[in-house]
Amino acid sequence: MAIDVNKRRLFGSNKVNIVNDMLPWVADASQFIEQCTQCGDCLSACPENIIVKGDGGFPCLDFDIGECNFCGKCAEICKEPIFKDTAESPWHKKAVINDTCLAYQKIYCRSCAESCEAQALTFQVGISEIPRIDIDLCTGCGACVAPCPSKSISVKE
Known part of the structure; x- marks a missing residue:
């Protein structure tokens, strides 16, 4: 009998996705996973509505919905010490284009x-x-992610 290891993710959080889709100004991924209470305050504070509940109920960014304007409201409303100062750079993530880009075809x-x-x-x-x-x-x-018709762009560390 073959076991589909992808189905095992149903029973636990996928920490790789959580780390890749974390909110701006998160100081430390481990600290975020340990201290985020999944209260949802950051979801309601986001004016762009791109913060959604992801794996394990953790908030994450969904660039398929829109872009982040780096307003800092998610960090300001959070009661947990998981965000760094919003006066600092939000992150070192950049857009990445993969081989499915229409231009490559x-x-x-x-x-x-x-x-x-x-x-x-x-x-x-x-x-x-x-x-x-x-x-x-x-x-x-992430402004380039949603308009891409071939879903060839992602934002990664």
Whole structure:
């Protein structure tokens, strides 16, 4: 009899997803997992409504809904000591484009670049126009994620 190990996630939290989708200004992933009470205050405080309940009931960001404007309201409302000062940089996450991008298949699409206010996404003109991410300009806000028709963009550490 074969065992589907993916189904085992139903009985516990998937800490990898929790860490990848954590809120801005979370000081330490372990501390977040240990001290977050899953109260939901941050969900209601988010003006963009992109904070959702994720694995194990932990709050996480869903960039398929929209972008983070880094307002800091999630950190301000939290009663637990899991966030660092919002005057600091929110995180070191950046947008990452995978191989399913339509541009790699020579299909014209610039939805990511058109949605990037920081202009971190550009297209190199030439034989094949593929997107380039300027890591210095990318804030990791996730504005490019939802508009991507092939779901080829994620925001990662």
